[in-house]
Amino acid sequence: MKNILVTGATGQIGSELTMFLRQRYGNENVVAAGHRREPDRELLESGPYHCIECTDGETIISLVKQYRIDTIYHLAALLSAVAEKYPQKAWDVNLAGLFTVLEVAREHACAVFTPSSIGAFGPDTPRDDTPQDTIQRPVTMYGITKVAGELLCDYYFRRFGVDTRGTRFPGLISYKTPPGGGTTDYAVEIFYEAIKKEHYTCYLEAGTYLDMMYMPDALKAAVDLMEADPGKLKHRNAFNVTAMSFAPEHIAAEIAKHIPEFTMKYEIDPVRQAIADSWPNHMDDSAAREEWGWKPDYDLEAMTGDMLDKLSRKIA
Numbered sequence: 001m002k003n004i005l006v007t008g009a010t011g012q013i014g015s016e017l018t019m020f021l022r023q024r025y026g027n028e029n030v031v032a033a034g035h036r037r038e039p040d041r042e043l044l045e046s047g048p049y050h051c052i053e054c055t056d057g058e059t060i061i062s063l064v065k066q067y068r069i070d071t072i073y074h075l076a077a078l079l080s081a082v083a084e085k086y087p088q089k090a091w092d093v094n095l096a097g098l099f100t101v102l103e104v105a106r107e108h109a110c111a112v113f114t115p116s117s118i119g120a121f122g123p124d125t126p127r128d129d130t131p132q133d134t135i136q137r138p139v140t141m142y143g144i145t146k147v148a149g150e151l152l153c154d155y156y157f158r159r160f161g162v163d164t165r166g167t168r169f170p171g172l173i174s175y176k177t178p179p180g181g182g183t184t185d186y187a188v189e190i191f192y193e194a195i196k197k198e199h200y201t202c203y204l205e206a207g208t209y210l211d212m213m214y215m216p217d218a219l220k221a222a223v224d225l226m227e228a229d230p231g232k233l234k235h236r237n238a239f240n241v242t243a244m245s246f247a248p249e250h251i252a253a254e255i256a257k258h259i260p261e262f263t264m265k266y267e268i269d270p271v272r273q274a275i276a277d278s279w280p281n282h283m284d285d286s287a288a289r290e291e292w293g294w295k296p297d298y299d300l301e302a303m304t305g306d307m308l309d310k311l312s313r314k315i316a
Helices: 014-025 041-046 057-067 080-085 087-108 141-160 183-197 215-227 248-258 270-277 286-292 300-315
Strands: 004-007 030-034 049-051 071-074 111-113 128-130 167-169 171-173 199-202 210-214 244-246 263-266
Touching: 004 014, 004 057, 014 030, 014 041, 014 071, 014 215, 030 057, 057 087, 071 087, 071 215, 080 087, 080 141, 080 183, 080 270, 087 111, 087 141, 111 215, 167 215, 171 183, 171 215, 183 199, 183 210, 183 248, 183 270, 183 300, 199 248, 210 215, 210 300, 215 286, 244 248, 244 300, 248 263, 248 300
Parallel strands: 004 030, 004 071, 030 049, 071 111, 171 210, 199 263
Antiparallel strands: 210 244
C-alpha cells in the first residue's frame, strides 16, 4: 500500500487530487499538506491534514518520517497570471519549493510527481501539434519555473535515481475549484457566469486556441503516470497531455446549446492575452499515449454537459 503526501493540497489540482487519491488508496494513507490553516471540511475530515510552507524542508521531512511516505505529489505553485504579478514569490514557491521536495525525496527514497504546464513553451515553440521534445523558451516567470522544474526533476532522476515523473498540463476546467489566477481560467469562469447571468465577458480574443482538459482526466493522468511501468518510460519530465483544443467562441457556442439565452462579449486583458499568445494551440501527446497508455475520457461536448450539470447543482 502506498503512503502518499500531497503538497499544495488546498490548491486548484491538489484539493481534488487528494480526495481522488484517498478514494483509491485509503483516507489514512494520503496526507494532505497546504498553506491554509482552515481547509475545506471534506479535506480536513477525510484524512490527515497539515498546514505547511512548501519550502520548509524540516517540516516535510517530519511528515515523511511520521507517515512513512513513499510517494510525493508536489503541487504547490503560483499560477501564470499571479506569477507575473509576483515574480519573486513565484520563483521561491515554484522552484525553491520543488528543490526542497526533491532533496527530501533523495534523502528518504520517495517517488515524486510534479506537474509542468503548456506554460513551459514559448513563442518560438511550434504552435500546432507541439512536439514532446522541442524548443522551450517561455517569456513568463511561470513558464521559466516550469522549464527549470522539468530540468531539475530530470537531474534528480539521472544523478540520484529519484523516481521523478510529470505531465505538461493544459488549462484545467473544474466545477469544484474556483478560478485561481491562471491564463486559461476563462474556461472555468464562463460556466459560472453562464449559469448565474447568462452572459460572460471574455478577457481573451476570439480565435485564441488553447489546449484544455477536464479535471477528472487530469487526476487520472497524474495517477496513471505514477502507476506506469518505469521500464516503458522513455521520457519523464514532462509528458505532453491534452484532451481538447478550442477558442473562446467554441466553448461559448457549446454552452449556448444548453443555455440558448447565453451571450458573450470581449474585453481583452493584454497581460493574459500575451501569455496565451505565447502558448501552443495544440500539443502532440503521442509520447504519453505510447509510453503509458494516456487517453482522455472527455471532449468539449462531454465536458460542457457534465460541467453545467454539476456546477448548476453546486450553485443551487
